[in-house]
Amino acid sequence: MKYIKQFGIILAITFGAELMSYLIPLPIPASIYGIGILFAGLQTGFIPLSAVEDVGNFLVQIMPIMFVPAAVGLMNSWGLVKNSLFTYLFVIALSTVVVMAVSGKVTEKMVKHPVPEQQEGESEHV
Secondary structure, eight states: OHHHHHHHHHHHHHHHHHHHHHHSOSSOOHHHHHHHHHHHHHHHTSSOGGGTHHHHHHHHHTGGGGGHHHHHHHHHTHHHHGGGHHHHHHHHHHHHHHHHHHHHHHHHHHHHSOOOOOOTTOOOOO
16 A cells, blocks of 8 residues: 555656646656656655655666667667767767766765754754
8 A cells, every 4th residue: 555655646746747847838848847846845845755765766676677668669760770870879978978077067066065964853854
């Protein structure tokens, strides 16, 4: 029953994100809205981590399975891809380097940023 409740919370957030994507005239995917809603809920304590942790861990564990259809689609499109293979490889390599550099810089800034001390009686969110 615990897993159904946790999955229901994640589905409700996903549904809310889909509604936001439909109603707000911005080119932002619903998945980004969903991540923002979940992050805000976890940070404010509105959604306790224990309310979604087990199902979240399960979804992360099965995430590689979600890439199988994309890989099969790529194999079916090989005739189109092979003509521009080096262009695709260059873009993949360049974007990987950019993501690594930006992630590294953000991590450096976060590590250097001092963590504010907790007030007495506050609980720590992990």
